[in-house]
Amino acid sequence: MSDAHVGTLEHTHDEEHVAHQFDNAQQQYESGNLGMWLFLLTEVMFFGGMFGAYAVYRTWYPDAFEIASRTTNIPLGAMNTLVLIVSSLTMALGVQSAQLGKRKRLAWMIALTMFFGLVFLGVKAAEYSEKWHHQHVPGLNWNWTEGEGGREVQILFCLYFAMTGMHAMHMVVGVGIMTWLLITALKGRYSPAYYNPVEISGLYWHFVDIVWIFLFPLLYLI
Amino acid sequence: MSALTEPRHYTSELNYLNNGWTLKSWLLTKDHKRIAMLYLISITVFFALGGLFAAAVRLELLTPPGDLMDAETYNKMFTMHGVIMIFFFLIPSVPATLGNFLVPMMVGAKDLAFPRVNLLSWYLYVLGGIFAIYAAVQGGVDTGWTFYTPYSSTYSNTAVIVTAMGAFVAGFSSILTGLNFIVTVHKMRAPGLTWGRLPLFVWAHYATSLIQLLGTPVVAITLVLMMLERGLRIGFFDPALGGDPVLFQHLFWFYSHPAVYIMILPGMGVISEIVTCFSRKHVFGYPFIAGSSLAIAILGFFVWGHHMFVAGQSTYASMVFSLITFFVAAPSAVKVFNWTATMYKGSVSYATPMLYAMGFIGLFTIGGVTGVMLATTALDLHLHDTYFVVAHFHYVMVGGMVMAFMGGLHFWWPKMTGRMYHEIWARISAGLVFIGFNLTFFPQFILGYMGMPRRYHAYPEEFVVLNVMSTAGSSVLGVGYLLPAIYFIYSLYRGEQAPPNPFRAKGLEWETPSPPPTENFLTTPVVTEDAYAYAEKEVKALV
Numbered sequence: 001m002s003d004a005h006v007g008t009l010e011h012t013h014d015e016e017h018v019a020h021q022f023d024n025a026q027q028q029y030e031s032g033n034l035g036m037w038l039f040l041l042t043e044v045m046f047f048g049g050m051f052g053a054y055a056v057y058r059t060w061y062p063d064a065f066e067i068a069s070r071t072t073n074i075p076l077g078a079m080n081t082l083v084l085i086v087s088s089l090t091m092a093l094g095v096q097s098a099q100l101g102k103r104k105r106l107a108w109m110i111a112l113t114m115f116f117g118l119v120f121l122g123v124k125a126a127e128y129s130e131k132w133h134h135q136h137v138p139g140l141n142w143n144w145t146e147g148e149g150g151r152e153v154q155i156l157f158c159l160y161f162a163m164t165g166m167h168a169m170h171m172v173v174g175v176g177i178m179t180w181l182l183i184t185a186l187k188g189r190y191s192p193a194y195y196n197p198v199e200i201s202g203l204y205w206h207f208v209d210i211v212w213i214f215l216f217p218l219l220y221l222i
Numbered sequence: 223m224s225a226l227t228e229p230r231h232y233t234s235e236l237n238y239l240n241n242g243w244t245l246k247s248w249l250l251t252k253d254h255k256r257i258a259m260l261y262l263i264s265i266t267v268f269f270a271l272g273g274l275f276a277a278a279v280r281l282e283l284l285t286p287p288g289d290l291m292d293a294e295t296y297n298k299m300f301t302m303h304g305v306i307m308i309f310f311f312l313i314p315s316v317p318a319t320l321g322n323f324l325v326p327m328m329v330g331a332k333d334l335a336f337p338r339v340n341l342l343s344w345y346l347y348v349l350g351g352i353f354a355i356y357a358a359v360q361g362g363v364d365t366g367w368t369f370y371t372p373y374s375s376t377y378s379n380t381a382v383i384v385t386a387m388g389a390f391v392a393g394f395s396s397i398l399t400g401l402n403f404i405v406t407v408h409k410m411r412a413p414g415l416t417w418g419r420l421p422l423f424v425w426a427h428y429a430t431s432l433i434q435l436l437g438t439p440v441v442a443i444t445l446v447l448m449m450l451e452r453g454l455r456i457g458f459f460d461p462a463l464g465g466d467p468v469l470f471q472h473l474f475w476f477y478s479h480p481a482v483y484i485m486i487l488p489g490m491g492v493i494s495e496i497v498t499c500f501s502r503k504h505v506f507g508y509p510f511i512a513g514s515s516l517a518i519a520i521l522g523f524f525v526w527g528h529h530m531f532v533a534g535q536s537t538y539a540s541m542v543f544s545l546i547t548f549f550v551a552a553p554s555a556v557k558v559f560n561w562t563a564t565m566y567k568g569s570v571s572y573a574t575p576m577l578y579a580m581g582f583i584g585l586f587t588i589g590g591v592t593g594v595m596l597a598t599t600a601l602d603l604h605l606h607d608t609y610f611v612v613a614h615f616h617y618v619m620v621g622g623m624v625m626a627f628m629g630g631l632h633f634w635w636p637k638m639t640g641r642m643y644h645e646i647w648a649r650i651s652a653g654l655v656f657i658g659f660n661l662t663f664f665p666q667f668i669l670g671y672m673g674m675p676r677r678y679h680a681y682p683e684e685f686v687v688l689n690v691m692s693t694a695g696s697s698v699l700g701v702g703y704l705l706p707a708i709y710f711i712y713s714l715y716r717g718e719q720a721p722p723n724p725f726r727a728k729g730l731e732w733e734t735p736s737p738p739p740t741e742n743f744l745t746t747p748v749v750t751e752d753a754y755a756y757a758e759k760e761v762k763a764l765v
Contacts, residue, residue, distance in 0.1 A: 020741070021326075021333035021410070031335040031409045038401045038435055046439035049473055053447070053458060056469055138463075139455035151464040158456045158463075162447060 017194045029196050036200040040207045043170075047211055050163050054218060057155050064152030069220060071136060071146070072160070073127055077220040080123050084209045087116035095202045098185075098195035106198070107185045113205065114178040117171055124168050137161070160219050167215060170208045177201050237640070237737040252337035253740055258323035259638070260344050261314060266707070268310040268351060271358075273700065275303035280662075280693040288680035296679035297364035298380065302357075304367030309389045310351055312623055313396055313481065316488035317403070317434075318347070320630045321427045323638060325403055327731040327738065328421050330412025330747040335405040339398050346395035353388030357381040366677065368478070371459035371470040375451040383452055386445045393438045393445075396484070400434030403427050412730065414749035421729055421753045422511050426491025429515035433480045433487075433522065441477030444470065468533055475526035483522040485619060486586075487515055489626030490557055493579050496629055497561045498754045499727040500576035501568030505754045507560045514553035521550040531602045540599050547597035554590050558583060573725065574648040578629030581656045585621025589614060592667065607677070610670025616663045628655065628706065635710065636724045640737040641717030647709045654702035661695025728754055 022028040058065050094109030128137075135143035138157045144150035181201055184190070190198055238255045241247075248256060278299040282290045291299070326334050334340050357363055360381040365374040374382050407420070407428050448470065450456045457463025459470040498505045505511060527535055527543030535543075561583055570576070592614040596602050605611060636642055665688035670676075674685050681689065723732040734743050 019337075021331065021335065021337060023746075027409055031405050034408060035336060035339075035401060035405045038404055042397050042401070042435050042439045045436055046443050049440045049443035050447075052473065053469060056466070057464075060466075061464070138457065139450075154457065155464045158450075158458055158465075161456065162450060162458075166443075166446075 025193070032196045032200055033203075036203050040203065043207060043211075047163075047166070050159065050166070051214070051218075054159050054163070057152075057159065061149070061152040061155065064149040065156050067147065067149065068153045068156035068160075069222065071134070072220045073130060074220050076123055076127050077216055080120050081212065081216050083116050083120050083123070084212050087113050087120070088206055088209045090116065091202045091205045095195070095199050098190045098198040099192055101192045103185065103188060103190070106190060107182060110178055110182045110185055110198075114175055114182065117175045117178065121168060121171055121175070124164065124171075131157075156219075163215055163219065167208065167211055170211070174205050174208050177204065236739060237735065238740045239640070239737050241740050250341070252333070252341055254322050254326050254334045254337065254340055255638070255738065255740075255742075257340050257344050258319050258321075261318040261322060261347070264344075264348060264351065265311050265314055265319065268306050269703075271355075272303055272306035272311055273703070275299050275306065277696065277700065279303060280696045282679050283681070283689050284693045286681050286683050286686055286689075291679065293679050294364060297366075297677070298362035300677060301363050301366050302354075305363070305385055305389065306354060307619075308367055308481075308485070309392050310347075310354060312485040312619055313392075314347060314399075315485075315623060315627045316492060316630060317427060317430055317484075318343075318395075318399055320492065320627075320634060321403065321423075321430075321488055322399070324634065324731055325424060325427055326406060326410070327734070327742050328424050328729060329407060329410055330415055330730050330743065330749065331406060331410040332741040332743075334402045335410060336402050340402055343395040343398040343402075346391055346398070350388045350390070350392030350395065353384050353391060357384040357388065360384060368474060369445065369448060370474075371448060371451070371467045372461070375448050376460055383449050386449055390442050390445045390449075393442045396434050397438045400431030400438075403431040404435070412747050412749055415730075418509075419749055419752055420512075421491075422494035422505065422508070422515075423488075423491035425512040426487045426494070426515045429519040430484050430487045432516075432519050433484050436523070437477040437480040437484075440473060441481070444473040444477070447473075468530070468535070471530055471533055472526070475529045476523070479526040479529065480519070480522045482615070482618070483518050485623050487518060489582065489623040489630075490515065492626040492630035492633070493561060493582050494557075495727075495729070496575045496579040496633055497564050497583075498756060499633075499725055500573060500579070501565045501570050502756045503564055503568040503754075504752070504757055505560070506563035506566075507556075508753070510556050511560050514556045517553040518550060521546065521553070525550055528597050528602075531599050532606050537599075544597050544599050548594060551590060551594050551597075554586075558587055558590075572649075574643075574645060574652055575629045575633035575725075577649060577652040577656075578625050578632065581652070581659075582622055582625040582629065585617050585625060585659070589617030589619075589621055592617065605670060607675055608670035609666040609674045609676055612676050613663045613666035613670060616666070621659055621663070625655070625659075628652070631706075631710075633725070633727075634731075635713070636720030637731060637736050637738070639714060639717075640720050640735075641713045642720050642724065643706075643713040643717060644709050647705060651702050651705035651709075654698055654705070656702075658695050658698030658700070658702050662692050662699055663695070665689070665691045665695075728756060 018025050018028050022031065090109045090112040094106055094113060097103075097106035097109055131137055132141055135141050135145075136157055138154045138161070142154065142157075144153055178201070181198060184197070238253055242251075248260065251257060251260075278291070279296070282288065282296055282299070284290075288296065322334075322340065326332070363378070363380045363382055363385040365378050365380070365382055369382065369386055374386075407424060411420075447458045451458055451460060451463075451465075455463070457465045459465045459467050461467065494505060494511055525543055525547045527539055528547045531540050531544075561579075592610070596605060596611060596614060632643065632648055669685055669688050669692075672685070674681055720736045722734065722736050724736075730743075730747050730749070731738075733747060
């Protein structure tokens, strides 16, 4: 966005990143933040559709849902929860590093966040393959042998795969964003005067974590 | 907004249109005005395409037996008509073209907050459109534009997934446009442009954007779940898999009812601008028109159940939805009364945009009042799924939104292109549209009341006269839409040069050359008065 400069203003370091449609760095900063918050609002509604469906079916089939959630792998889920919480910490430390101008620490924090994101995805893949092995994948590989109510139990697994799958796709996007952040950070693009991309990417990362914080108890614990 | 921006020096010859002639300068542009033009061209293509499918429907209904096409083909025709007109014409119509062009100008900004996101939204729209056209080429889709399960997810043998994918992708283009508008209105207003001075066009787009942000993601995920069920047999809505088809309807209408306000609110914004300009008066009740846009946006989220009175919803739920639907009629009525009061004792002139605006007020009122009739549960049992419903939403969508779109296009055409269109031809075509529209759709109210169901390719003999009237009207309507395409294009080559403000209208967009320079204004504008300060005396009396 640095292809145009603002009028004949002095080129202080932060003004150099101001896109032509903005009057100054402050306006650009506020617009970027508001834009990301609004985007996260649409994400809440996007996941909200599935949470709504979950609420309906859970009310209808409480017993089947209890049986189904017993087959989920709680240790792996708990570990993933921990991994994501730690990744949120490293992300927050990354934003702080950018604000303080500690470029080396910023790059390390982004790399760590990315690493934890990949660990999460790896564990998720292991869980999926376990489900496949037990024939608990509706539509593709489904064979319920653990008692009554297979039809209703199947609905929970449908929701499980749709919700965690959609979440995992958001994680993949997040890892992609982190890659881009890492490259630009190593080029020395961020400074205390210009760190908006780090901050709004952080907002996205935290949001994806929070979705998981809701998914874990709903799908594994209760 | 506080920075001292040096005035940029343009010669009056350099504007956004002649600033680069290559194809690349258009396809990779980040200028909101050029993106608006790209949208204008693409939605016109889809409008023509949707119109062709409508023509096929009306031709089949010219005679009582199903003689022109078989039932399956007819199902595909009305489905493709609905899908294309709603997702690829009505939803982007005003916001993506006039809104894209005017919202930054009306708030005195150089561009939208996120120009690249704006361009991305156009590419998403085009990608969605390619999916829709591919589906049509594949043999079409026959589920109706609502994609109701389990028919869509299990039984239909047509290109459901491709079409739904098109609607899904186009939905994200709509979300991004809304997001851009909200940030721009919040953060990029010119000095002195307080919320109370914003043009009502901007208020209407702000309310629309809220619906786009909050509603569209829900229909997106709903379509994803439907596609998963159809593609992988992962059941959510199929009773055989433990699901509930009515849940699909709930999720679908949670967006798709607010979506009808996406399709009318921006039109209402256009009408507010036109009515004040051609009445030479300050708008009557500014805060009420602005507030009613927000009220429609909010209340619109709580009325979706009125689509499901006969879908097995509980009586009490139906009663509540019916009541809230009555409430949502109130802010719409506020607007109609305020426009009328604005015209009262104004010096009204009947230029083409005003003809469309007056057509809008009358036709939208009929569409709205019949909507209230349908919201009563007792009447709806009789009228549900009849031509009465078809006539009702065409009065709102075509009589309302398309009228407003045409009115706005005539109003701002000189600004957008720098050329004047031929006024006499424009008035003739406005008249043809009005006559053709009423001849097409008024008989459908009667047909529906008499019990003719929608979505059948054949009908009993006694309905023939009214159906012939309707088909005849649709050909008049077609001519009425074809004429502007001709004289608009003609005006680009031979039209008179447009002055900056041909209609002596108020608003920042009129204070810059026609067509505007790339960064919209030669100097950053400063706003010192209310919107619609047409009668200076009246404004001074208020201050």
